[in-house]
Amino acid sequence: MKIVELVTKDLRFPTSQDRSGSDAMNPDPDYSAAYVLIKTQEGLYGHGFTFTIGRGNELCVAAIEALAPKVLGRTLEEIVQDFSGFWRKLTRDSQLRWLGPEKGVIHLATAAIINGLWDLWAKVEGKPLWKLLVDLSPEALIKTIDFRYIQDVLSPEEALELLKSRWPGRAEREQEVLKNGIPAYTTSVGWLGYSDEKIRSLCRKALQEGWEAFKLKVGASLDDDRKRCRIVREEIGHRTLMLDANQVWEVEEAIEWVQALAEFQPLWIEEPTNPDDILGHARIAQALAPIKVAAGEQIHNRIMFKQFFQAQALGYCQIDAARLGGVNEVLAVLLIAAKFGVPVCPHAGGVGLCEYVQHLSIFDFIALGGPLEQRRVEYVDHLHEHFVNPVQISHGRYLAPSAPGYSSEIKADSIERFTFPYGSFWNKEARSWKD
Amino acid sequence: MKIVELVTKDLRFPTSQDRSGSDAMNPDPDYSAAYVLIKTQEGLYGHGFTFTIGRGNELCVAAIEALAPKVLGRTLEEIVQDFSGFWRKLTRDSQLRWLGPEKGVIHLATAAIINGLWDLWAKVEGKPLWKLLVDLSPEALIKTIDFRYIQDVLSPEEALELLKSRWPGRAEREQEVLKNGIPAYTTSVGWLGYSDEKIRSLCRKALQEGWEAFKLKVGASLDDDRKRCRIVREEIGHRTLMLDANQVWEVEEAIEWVQALAEFQPLWIEEPTNPDDILGHARIAQALAPIKVAAGEQIHNRIMFKQFFQAQALGYCQIDAARLGGVNEVLAVLLIAAKFGVPVCPHAGGVGLCEYVQHLSIFDFIALGGPLEQRRVEYVDHLHEHFVNPVQISHGRYLAPSAPGYSSEIKADSIERFTFPYGSFWNKEARSWKD
Numbered sequence: 122m123k124i125v126e127l128v129t130k131d132l133r134f135p136t137s138q139d140r141s142g143s144d145a146m147n148p149d150p151d152y153s154a155a156y157v158l159i160k161t162q163e164g165l166y167g168h169g170f171t172f173t174i175g176r177g178n179e180l181c182v183a184a185i186e187a188l189a190p191k192v193l194g195r196t197l198e199e200i201v202q203d204f205s206g207f208w209r210k211l212t213r214d215s216q217l218r219w220l221g222p223e224k225g226v227i228h229l230a231t232a233a234i235i236n237g238l239w240d241l242w243a244k245v246e247g248k249p250l251w252k253l254l255v256d257l258s259p260e261a262l263i264k265t266i267d268f269r270y271i272q273d274v275l276s277p278e279e280a281l282e283l284l285k286s287r288w289p290g291r292a293e294r295e296q297e298v299l300k301n302g303i304p305a306y307t308t309s310v311g312w313l314g315y316s317d318e319k320i321r322s323l324c325r326k327a328l329q330e331g332w333e334a335f336k337l338k339v340g341a342s343l344d345d346d347r348k349r350c351r352i353v354r355e356e357i358g359h360r361t362l363m364l365d366a367n368q369v370w371e372v373e374e375a376i377e378w379v380q381a382l383a384e385f386q387p388l389w390i391e392e393p394t395n396p397d398d399i400l401g402h403a404r405i406a407q408a409l410a411p412i413k414v415a416a417g418e419q420i421h422n423r424i425m426f427k428q429f430f431q432a433q434a435l436g437y438c439q440i441d442a443a444r445l446g447g448v449n450e451v452l453a454v455l456l457i458a459a460k461f462g463v464p465v466c467p468h469a470g471g472v473g474l475c476e477y478v479q480h481l482s483i484f485d486f487i488a489l490g491g492p493l494e495q496r497r498v499e500y501v502d503h504l505h506e507h508f509v510n511p512v513q514i515s516h517g518r519y520l521a522p523s524a525p526g527y528s529s530e531i532k533a534d535s536i537e538r539f540t541f542p543y544g545s546f547w548n549k550e551a552r553s554w555k556d
Numbered sequence: 557m558k559i560v561e562l563v564t565k566d567l568r569f570p571t572s573q574d575r576s577g578s579d580a581m582n583p584d585p586d587y588s589a590a591y592v593l594i595k596t597q598e599g600l601y602g603h604g605f606t607f608t609i610g611r612g613n614e615l616c617v618a619a620i621e622a623l624a625p626k627v628l629g630r631t632l633e634e635i636v637q638d639f640s641g642f643w644r645k646l647t648r649d650s651q652l653r654w655l656g657p658e659k660g661v662i663h664l665a666t667a668a669i670i671n672g673l674w675d676l677w678a679k680v681e682g683k684p685l686w687k688l689l690v691d692l693s694p695e696a697l698i699k700t701i702d703f704r705y706i707q708d709v710l711s712p713e714e715a716l717e718l719l720k721s722r723w724p725g726r727a728e729r730e731q732e733v734l735k736n737g738i739p740a741y742t743t744s745v746g747w748l749g750y751s752d753e754k755i756r757s758l759c760r761k762a763l764q765e766g767w768e769a770f771k772l773k774v775g776a777s778l779d780d781d782r783k784r785c786r787i788v789r790e791e792i793g794h795r796t797l798m799l800d801a802n803q804v805w806e807v808e809e810a811i812e813w814v815q816a817l818a819e820f821q822p823l824w825i826e827e828p829t830n831p832d833d834i835l836g837h838a839r840i841a842q843a844l845a846p847i848k849v850a851a852g853e854q855i856h857n858r859i860m861f862k863q864f865f866q867a868q869a870l871g872y873c874q875i876d877a878a879r880l881g882g883v884n885e886v887l888a889v890l891l892i893a894a895k896f897g898v899p900v901c902p903h904a905g906g907v908g909l910c911e912y913v914q915h916l917s918i919f920d921f922i923a924l925g926g927p928l929e930q931r932r933v934e935y936v937d938h939l940h941e942h943f944v945n946p947v948q949i950s951h952g953r954y955l956a957p958s959a960p961g962y963s964s965e966i967k968a969d970s971i972e973r974f975t976f977p978y979g980s981f982w983n984k985e986a987r988s989w990k991d
Contacts, residue, residue, distance in 0.1 A: 147650040175651035177622050180615060180661060187612055215582040216610035222803075222831070222854060225660015226615060270830040273807040273839075368657075372708040395705040396657070397859040399834065400866050404708075419657060424832040431835050 122197035122245065126160040127189040127234075131182045132531065133175060133541040134472060134504055135551065140314030142174070142470070142503075145340035146367040148314070150174035152504060153541070154472040155181030155230065156531060159237040161197065165244065168530040169237025171229040171443040172471040178541065184230030187217060192234060201242050204265040208235065208449045212267070224421040228446055235447025236477065240527035250448070250527040251483040255295065259284035262488075266453045270424045274431065280456050287459070287490045294487045302518035303482055303493065305500040306334030306363065308470055310353065313338040317352055324356035331516030334361035334497055336391070340369035343381055350385040361497075363415070365391035372401040376408045389415040389437055396420050402434035415439055418468035422446065423453040430461040439468045439499075442477035448527075451481055459489045470501030475512045476528035479519045507535035557632035557680065561595040562624040562669075566617045567966065568610060568976040569907065569939055570986065575749030577609070577905070577938075580775035581802040583749070585609035587939060588976070589907040590616030590665065591966060594672040596632065600679065603965040604672025606664040606878040607906040613976065619665030622652060627669060636677050639700040643670065643884045647702075659856040663881055670882025671912065675962035685883070685962040686915040690730065690922050694719035697923075701888045705859045709866065715891050722894070722925045729922045737953035738917055738928065740935040741769030741798065743905055745788065748773040752787055759791035766951030769796035769932055771826070775804035778816055785820040796932075798850070800826035807836040811843045824850040824872055831855050837869035850874055853903035857881065858888045865896040874903040874934075877912035883962075886916055894924045905936030910947045911963035914954045942970035 137149035159167040310323040375393035396419035406414040413436025467478035505511035509530040513520040572584035594602040745758040810828035831854035841849040848871025902913035940946035948955040
């Protein structure tokens with residue numbers, strides 16, 4: 122299974138047209154994917170991508186190309202046999218590492234390639250990614266993880282013990298997931314650009330579909346937030362409400378603002394301030410309890426997550442499958458989160474993040490146990506139509522995917538149409554919209 | 557002063573030929589600059605760059621181009637009149653921000669552009685950058701700083717008070733700098749790739765030149781480090797020795813390793829572990845006192861520095877003029893460092909970092925006071941020949957630059973020769989070396 126070609130694509134979807142995805146920090150995203158097709162000599166493909174919100178997606182594509190020489194000519198077998206070693210080679214090219222290290226554009230590109238390799242591996246094994254992960258022995262699993270810079274909180278030996286200690290009940294948990302799926306929450310009701318009427322009608326539609334948890338964007342105006350929270354509470358009753366500020370506040374401002382919304386009893390406040398501010402999040406978490414702090418979609422690597430846990434700054438851990446350096450680094454964070462007893466509720470939405478993270482949460486539940494209902498995976502109902510194996514949602518739950526791979530393959534005609542800037546959408550259809 | 561053109565250059569210098577710049581993490585860097593010429597309608601130029609160590613420099617160049625539309629068509633006057641507002645526009649384009657935020661490739665590109673604008677401003681004012689900064693009133697100075705996400709430790713009002721409280725003695729400090737320059741230390745004696753004999757002879761040469769402080773790279777082998785420390789101590793006697801591990805250790809490993817070198821009485825251990833690990837640095841600092849911890853060349857923004865200070869993780873703060881988002885963000889960090897009483901000893905070397913940081917340290921001393929001898933600026937003796945206004949070193953001190961600008965202009969023939977991959981060096985001369 123020699124890897125002979127990496128083909129990159131700059132895919133951009135015009136989500137700013139209807140302000141889907143709009144929040145207090147990101148008013149007009151065009152959800153995008155820096156996409157890579159990893160081709161073997163036999164003509165098999167792994168599909169991977171990272172997610173961006175428009176401009177600059179070309180930088181991630183160029184970064185994938187800068188990393189490509191480290192993949193080309195290697196075999197899948199040698200890569201997966203020493204996957205942590207390969208991950209190190211990819212992230213620790215000393216010259217490219219200078220551009221991060223392990224953050225920003227170069228790490229987003231790492232995610233695309235690594236995820237594409239896991240997709241390829243799972244396809245070769247004929248299993249969905251979650252099942253490939255579940256079927257790996259604890260010893261094999263920890264051999265995929267780079268423990269560098271996290272050994273002060275989790276050594277490989279400790280990780281092995283942790284996995285073994287959670288072994289009992291695995292078969293039952295797998296059966297439970299296959300039967301009932303895993304719980305989700307919806308972000309589709311409360312984008313900041315939506316009118317009150319739209320929020321109300323989307324809540325009603327979501328309730329009819331069986332949703333039990335709802336997330337609302339906040340942070341632009343306190344009066345407006347109060348009004349919107351009231352609308353959602355009126356509609357959803359005692360069901361779960363989460364709030365998401367997308368980093369708009371200073372530390373003390375976050376505390377005051379959320380205290381002013383406490384009457385609406387949110388489960389969590391997400392991204393109250395800058396994602397680098399570990400100590401700021403810790404201060405906010407302490408001040409706002411019992412309201413929890415959630416964050417993670419822009420926490421860029423395992424070293425940052427380690428400290429968020431050490432500082433007791435997170436009540437919920439929102440890993441991002443395309444921001445962390447692919448599955449290998451996600452596994453490290455899942456293990457540290459399990460050690461600290463923090464539930465993982467992945468960030469999703471975007472382009473294909475739902476498709477990715479369902480696998481990670483299913484693995485997390487089966488391999489690491491603990492209450493399933495505390496693990497709610499974000500769900501956003503757009504762009505799934507571009508995927509060959511889109512997520513299946515039923516009554517507010519993700520059903521376990523069964524197709525081999527990481528659910529990351531984008532349809533050929535979507536690639537043709539939304540490749541930037543020369544795909545048929547951007548080359549022709551977009552003109553009338555932009556004019 | 558309308559800005560009408562941004563010209564970018566991918567400049568790479570073949571420093572891996574003789575292993576200058578080699579350390580435990582970076583064995584064979586080719587010191588590089590993603591360089592930008594900012595041209596006004598009148599034909600004036602500002603010159604800015606960020607620094608990388610080779611592969612991936614093209615990503616920073618592409619990121620400068622992605623940011624260029626935010627600069628083109630604006631006037632220098634409107635930019636500097638509300639410089640913090642302009643800085644926010646550059647760093648907070650919501651789509652490009654996703655690629656960081658404020659870290660990695662996109663933030664390195666921000667540094668290049670922002671530094672180029674300060675160079676242009678200083679040239680227009682006919683002053684070296686340090687003098688432009690010193691001559692700004694405290695009110696004007698804080699108007700260049702974006703206080704977002706740092707207000708929990710430093711508000712604009714507090715920054716203003718701090719600057720005013722340090723006002724007495726400014727004229728004397730400026731005279732002192734003009735007369736004696738500012739103290740430096742040399743890193744040129746102790747690159748990891750150097751032989752024992754070379755280290756010994758470089759120490760002797762440096763002593764003859766009047767150097768009083770010397771930095772040695774460590775971290776590849778403890779036995780080797782002991783031997784190299786002994787050589788340097790034999791040569792330099794009771795002068796100042798610093799150690800630099802370039803992030804090679806785990807947290808506990810760092811503590812044990814440096815304790816094993818404590819007999820050589822280093823002033824500081826630099827970059828003992830990963831630059832994201834604030835809490836790890838704090839643990840190391842606590843365990844190794846009175847040996848100090850120094851870091852900063854890869855601490856990527858003011859929010860990270862804020863926490864390093866909050867956690868008492870740094871004994872010396874090593875700002876990087878091309879890693880932080882240009883002069884404006886450096887000013888924020890200088891002010892926070894002053895509030896916490898942590899001396900700033902900038903990271904330099906690379907391509908043109910010495911040229912940049914001399915201005916920042918001179919400003920720091922004149923405007924914020926405190927002991928001059930605690931501020932030692934790194935000095936590395938290569939690549940200065942490519943600069944129009946290279947640093948002037950005398951008896952181990954930087955002399956205050958007098959040419960207008962930020963000393964950031966690279967000679968035209970160096971640009972022609974070292975542009976990658978089609979400059980004459982890479983196109984012709986490099987062939988015989990690489991073969």
